[in-house]
Amino acid sequence: MDSGLSDQETGKRRIPLALKILIAGGFGVGKTTLVGAVSEIRPLQTEEVLTDAGAGTDDLYGVEGKQTTTVAMDFGRITINEDLQVYLFGTPGQDRFWFLWDELAFGALGAVVLADTRRLADCFPSVDYFERRGIPFVVGVNCFDGAKRFGVEAVRSALDLDPDVPVVLCDARNRQSGKVVLVALVEHVAARRAERVAAT
Amino acid sequence: MRSDAPGHHHDWLDDDAGPVVRPYTMTGGRVEPSAGRFDLVAYVVAGPPYEDGDDDPQPPPEHRAIISLAQQPITVADLAADLNLPVGVVRVLLGDLLGNGRISMYDPPTSRQFPDDDILKAVVNGLRAL
Numbered sequence: 229m230d231s232g233l234s235d236q237e238t239g240k241r242r243i244p245l246a247l248k249i250l251i252a253g254g255f256g257v258g259k260t261t262l263v264g265a266v267s268e269i270r271p272l273q274t275e276e277v278l279t280d281a282g283a284g285t286d287d288l289y290g291v292e293g294k295q296t297t298t299v300a301m302d303f304g305r306i307t308i309n310e311d312l313q314v315y316l317f318g319t320p321g322q323d324r325f326w327f328l329w330d331e332l333a334f335g336a337l338g339a340v341v342l343a344d345t346r347r348l349a350d351c352f353p354s355v356d357y358f359e360r361r362g363i364p365f366v367v368g369v370n371c372f373d374g375a376k377r378f379g380v381e382a383v384r385s386a387l388d389l390d391p392d393v394p395v396v397l398c399d400a401r402n403r404q405s406g407k408v409v410l411v412a413l414v415e416h417v418a419a420r421r422a423e424r425v426a427a428t
Numbered sequence: 429m430r431s432d433a434p435g436h437h438h439d440w441l442d443d444d445a446g447p448v449v450r451p452y453t454m455t456g457g458r459v460e461p462s463a464g465r466f467d468l469v470a471y472v473v474a475g476p477p478y479e480d481g482d483d484d485p486q487p488p489p490e491h492r493a494i495i496s497l498a499q500q501p502i503t504v505a506d507l508a509a510d511l512n513l514p515v516g517v518v519r520v521l522l523g524d525l526l527g528n529g530r531i532s533m534y535d536p537p538t539s540r541q542f543p544d545d546d547i548l549k550a551v552v553n554g555l556r557a558l
């Protein structure tokens with residue numbers, strides 16, 4: 229912790245624990261809907277300075293010459309108890325906002341990758357991203373009306389998932405259904421922990 | 429794009445990208461906080477609120493707003509949402525306040541053991557009870 233104040237000044241207030249869960253998936257797959265179904269959702273403005281990635285990063289031309297763009301992100305909070313909060317961050321669907329992901333993913337408990345069986349390939353980049361970084365994730369298959377029902381196993385093999393990655397059918401509009409997806413993720417995280425402990 | 433002069437049209441931006449803005453006026457043009465980058469779920473705790481005539485010159489209204497919101501522990505993301513300011517702007521302001529000794533910052537734990545089983549169980553039970 230970086231403390232600017234003495235304990236006396238902060239009154240030794242208890243600092244809650246905040247857990248981060250990412251809600252990812254392709255464009256229009258239901259990320260905002262899911263965050264809104266299970267938590268009080270608010271928009272969060274993040275912004276990026278439009279420097280050309282890779283080009284001499286620390287060059288010295290003045291900040292006044294730089295432009296930023298705001299990117300709205302979904303942001304929801306679930307209060308478990310006084311000392312424990314779960315934060316949901318809906319990642320921007322467009323590929324060009326990948327640069328926001330690394331920050332979001334840092335220290336995250338895990339992720340929900342939403343998939344739409346009509347456009348399954350849209351979630352490949354998200355699956356890839358979390359696999360590469362060893363971030364635990366579950367796949368939520370959002371059952372849009374009119375979409376052909378695919379079995380969980382069909383989705384699993386189409387996405388070439390590790391056998392232990394949970395795949396859950398869901399309706400992102402439904403709170404109960406959204407809760408089931410989040411519970412599946414947290415239980416998956418716990419199971420991975422247990423395995424790691426057993427392996428050492 | 430590399431050779432673009434600053435301020436040129438960025439062709440990867442379209443209507444979805446939101447307005448190109450200059451929200452950094454209130455930070456004096458600074459885009460990086462003076463003290464590191466604060467995690468979105470780092471908690472901010474403020475010291476005593478400003479009192480009139482406390483400071484000379486008067487603290488900017490954004491500083492006052494943060495100090496008043498952070499009388500209870502509040503995350504960086506919550507602050508940004510409450511203040512309706514971009515996260516980057518809030519980070520710069522927090523850097524100033526940290527420098528002034530007005531706030532404390534508490535980063536989320538990063539150990540591989542975190543969160544432990546008891547916490548995960550509490551989360552599962554809490555989610556089920558929602």
Ligand SMILES: Nc1nc2c(ncn2[C@@H]2O[C@H](COP(=O)(O)OP(=O)(O)OP(=O)(O)O)[C@@H](O)[C@H]2O)c(=O)[nH]1
Binds near residue numbers: 254257258260261400
């Ligand atoms: N039938 C049905 N419609 C859904 C479901 N989930 C989302 N929708 C609808 O699909 C549309 C897109 O949902 P959003 O939640 O905005 O999707 P998103 O992933 O946030 O979209 P972007 O942020 O633009 O990438 C909305 O009109 C939702 O009402 C679902 O489970 N079933």
Ligand SMILES: [Mg+2]
Binds near residue numbers: 260261302
């Ligand atoms: Mg959305």
